[in-house]
Every structure is written in structure tokens, then in C-alpha cells.
Amino acid sequence: MSAQSGTHQQGGNEPLNDSVSSLVAAAHELKSPLALVRQLSLMLESADLSIDEQKRMLRQITLTSERALRLTSDLTRSARLQDAMFALEPINPQQLCEDIIHELTPLFNAHGREVRLVARKHPLLLVANRDLLRRIILNFSDNALHYAEADSSVEIWIKALNKGETIRLGVRDYGPALSSNVWKTLQSKLERAPQSVHARPQSSGLGLYIASQFAQAMNGAIGVTRHHDGATFYVDLHASRQLSLL
Amino acid sequence: MSTATVLIVEDDRWLAQQHARTLAGSGYTVATAPHAIAAMSAVDDVQPDVIILDVLLSGNTGFALLHELQSYGDTGAIPIILCTNLAADMSIKDLTPYGVRRILDKTTMLPDDLVTAVRSVLL
Numbered sequence: 001m002s003a004q005s006g007t008h009q010q011g012g013n014e015p016l017n018d019s020v021s022s023l024v025a026a027a028h029e030l031k032s033p034l035a036l037v038r039q040l041s042l043m044l045e046s047a048d049l050s051i052d053e054q055k056r057m058l059r060q061i062t063l064t065s066e067r068a069l070r071l072t073s074d075l076t077r078s079a080r081l082q083d084a085m086f087a088l089e090p091i092n093p094q095q096l097c098e099d100i101i102h103e104l105t106p107l108f109n110a111h112g113r114e115v116r117l118v119a120r121k122h123p124l125l126l127v128a129n130r131d132l133l134r135r136i137i138l139n140f141s142d143n144a145l146h147y148a149e150a151d152s153s154v155e156i157w158i159k160a161l162n163k164g165e166t167i168r169l170g171v172r173d174y175g176p177a178l179s180s181n182v183w184k185t186l187q188s189k190l191e192r193a194p195q196s197v198h199a200r201p202q203s204s205g206l207g208l209y210i211a212s213q214f215a216q217a218m219n220g221a222i223g224v225t226r227h228h229d230g231a232t233f234y235v236d237l238h239a240s241r242q243l244s245l246l
Numbered sequence: 247m248s249t250a251t252v253l254i255v256e257d258d259r260w261l262a263q264q265h266a267r268t269l270a271g272s273g274y275t276v277a278t279a280p281h282a283i284a285a286m287s288a289v290d291d292v293q294p295d296v297i298i299l300d301v302l303l304s305g306n307t308g309f310a311l312l313h314e315l316q317s318y319g320d321t322g323a324i325p326i327i328l329c330t331n332l333a334a335d336m337s338i339k340d341l342t343p344y345g346v347r348r349i350l351d352k353t354t355m356l357p358d359d360l361v362t363a364v365r366s367v368l369l
Contacts, residue, residue: 034353039264042356042357043264064260150259175281
């Protein structure tokens with residue numbers, strides 16, 4: 001765990017065993033995209049819109065639906081985590097991140113934002129399950145899209161830590177600084193299962209909790225670093241020794 | 247047609263655009279802010295007649311903004327319309343002391359409900 005001030009890492013997790021609070025959290029997380037899709041549909045039904053405006057709204061409906069579907073898909077994956085076997089294999093994180101950026105670019109562009117990879121000169125390999133790692137980075141990126149200021153970039157970067165033993169993938173957003181209260185809440189979100197929205201008004205933290213479960217299934221951990229102008233969410237995973245054996 | 251100015255504090259950019267379109271279509275001057283910090287700047291800049299406020303914002307919540315607005319005599323008098331997914335859990339009676347005059351439920355409201363609510367608080 002990093003000793004850096006303003007950094008918090010999630011360690012071991014308890015199983016997602018509070019089904020009622022999880023259900024409430026899932027319902028809460030899905031409310032926003034569904035409410036937006038409904039409002040856009042109502043506008044399409046009732047307003048006198050140009051063809052271009054109609055196309056833009058239909059595109060927004062598609063992209064918003066895809067975000068909501070990613071969450072439902074992650075929930076299903078999370079619920080089956082205990083029962084399934086996940087193959088861990090050497091993965092080139094740079095290639096994976098490039099694929100994710102290709103997938104997310106339409107969504108970010110539609111929001112007037114950019115997502116980009118901070119490229120490395122020397123390739124790294126880590127041990128992970130490709131699907132779970134992809135879901136973690138998508139989750140962090142989705143979070144960054146929400147928090148990033150308009151017209152700002154979200155950066156995905158890859159670093160080697162602990163003399164190359166650990167590989168860290170980070171997603172950096174540039175947005176309003178997190179207040180101390182929000183920071184404390186975020187720390188607790190990284191540690192506990194989602195709770196009722198009454199207890200945690202900003203959000204249920206369900207996405208982060210699922211990401212932490214996925215990381216743990218790959219013998220890794222997630223964490224967050226607070227900056228004066230945003231935050232970095234990261235996942236730490238074991239480096240693959242495959243390159244050093246070559 | 248009205249010339250009143252409405253400030254929309256909503257962190258979902260696309261939803262804010264829809265609200266702005268609806269209100270502008272009814273003659274209101276509209277400004278938007280994606281979070282509480284930007285909202286306080288916008289309050290100074292545009293001096294809104296009404297604020298439409300989401301609760302679950304990025305960073306500080308809408309409640310933090312309500313407290314801040316109530317800290318000053320002039321901003322404390324601005325009527326607030328909460329527009330939130332959490333409407334079912336809120337009571338107008340509890341929130342009236344914070345300047346909240348109406349609560350709209352994002353999950354059930356119609357676009358024109360926004361115009362009706364703004365008109366009603368400006369009467």
C-alpha cells in the first residue's frame with residue numbers, strides 16, 4: 001500500500017452478502033440512466049425537433065443505455081464471482097487499454113470529453129483475467145467521465161511499482177477537488193459493501209465495490225489518490241515474470 | 247413569455263441540456279452549472295430568480311449548496327426547486343427552511359413539469 005498522503009487502497013473484502021442493500025444500491029445506480037433515457041424519449045415524442053437534434057438524442061439514448069447495461073452486466077458477473085473459475089494469464093495492459101479507449105471514445109466525445117492513454121516506451125505484462133480487468137478500467141473510466149470537467153481529458157496510465165513486482169493501472173480525471181467529507185465517504189466506499197442511499201447520499205458506491213471484488217479475484221486491489229484538481233482510481237496487479245524469462 | 251433567469255445545477259450534462267431546452271422554450275433565460283462550486287460562481291454571475299437543483303452532484307451534494315446559499319441574505323431568498331431521483335425519500339416540510347419550494351421526481355416528471363414548477367415559485 002502506498003504511503004502517499006491522500007491515497008487510500010482497498011484491501012480484503014467481505015462477500016457481497018447483504019442482498020437487500022445491494023438491491024437498493026443497484027436500483028439507485030440504475031435510476032439515473034433510466035430517468036435520462038425517459039426524459040430524452042419524452043422530448044423526442046413531444047418536441048418539435050430538427051432531424052439533427054433527433055439523431056443526437058437517439059445517440060444519447062443508445063450511449064446511456066449501454067452504460068446502464070455495463071452496470072447490469074457487472075452485477076451479474078459479480079454475483080457469480082464465487083462460483084466461477086477465472087483464468088489468469090499474462091496480459092499486455094497497454095493493448096487492453098488501447099482497446100478500452102477505442103470502445104469508450106464515442107461516449108466521451110458525445111460528452112465533450114477525451115479519453116487517452118499515456119503510452120509507455122517499454123511494454124509491461126501483468127497477470128490478470130482479461131474480462132475482469134477490462135470491467136475495472138471501464139468502471140473507473142465511467143466514473144471519471146462523470147467527475148471530469150467539460151472539455152477535459154481523462155488519462156489512463158500504466159506504471160511498474162515495487163521494483164517491477166506490481167503493475168498499477170490508473171485512470172486520472174481532472175475535475176473539482178474532492179472535499180474532505182467526500183474523501184472520507186469514498187474511503188468507506190472502498191471498504192464496505194454498498195449501503196442504502198439514505199446512509200450514503202452521494203452514491204451507493206456499488207461500481208467501486210464491484211471493481212474491488214474483481215481486483216480481489218485476481219489477487220489485486222484497487223485504490224484512489226486525491227489530487228487538488230481531481231482524482232486517480234487505480235488497480236494494482238502482480239506483474240508477469242514471462243518477459244524476464246525470455 | 248418570461249424573462250426570469252433560471253440556474254440549473256445538474257451534473258448530468260445531457261439532462262441539463264434537456265431541462266435548459268424546455269425552459270428556454272418557455273422564454274426563460276437559462277444558465278447551467280455541473281456542480282456546487284460552479285453553482286456558487288454562477289449565482290454571483292447570473293443572479294438567478296430560481297435555482298433547479300439536483301441532489302446527488304459530483305463533489306459536494308446539493309444539500310451542501312443549500313447550506314451555502316442560506317448563509318447569505320440575498321442568496322438565501324432564491325427559491326429552490328429540487329429535481330432528484332430521491333424525491334420519494336424527501337419531505338417538502340423538512341426542506342422549506344432551506345429555501346426549497348418544490349420537489350420534482352426525475353423518475354416520473356414530464357418535461358413541462360419543470361416549467362409549471364418554475365412558474366409557481368415565481369408567482
